[in-house]
Amino acid sequence: MFETNTASCGGFAGLSDTYGAALWATDYGLQMAYANFTHAMLHIGGQNVFYNVCCSSPFVLIVLDTLKSHSLRLPRISPLSISGLLVPYTIQQLF
DSSP: OOOBOSSSTTOOTTTTTSHHHHHHHHHHHHHHHHTTOOOOOBOOOOTTOTTOSSSOOSSEEEEEOSSOEEEEEOOOOOHHHHHHHHHHHHHHHHO
């Protein structure tokens, strides 16, 4: 199956970065397996996308200093990371 994900062009805040996205990706992966697909490519994009599985969150924490503010990217566990672990585990348990 060709490239897919929760939304195009980097995803959407409040959709692609939620655990609902993990449920969708898990369902999608299991439906692909049921339909006898062996591969499906989830687009995981660059650094500033909402569905990135390996980099820091696009949300920014502002830390106020006495003279200036600093922005800091927070590491996170992506919903698609959870789905990427859950689908193979579930399929392995079935066979």
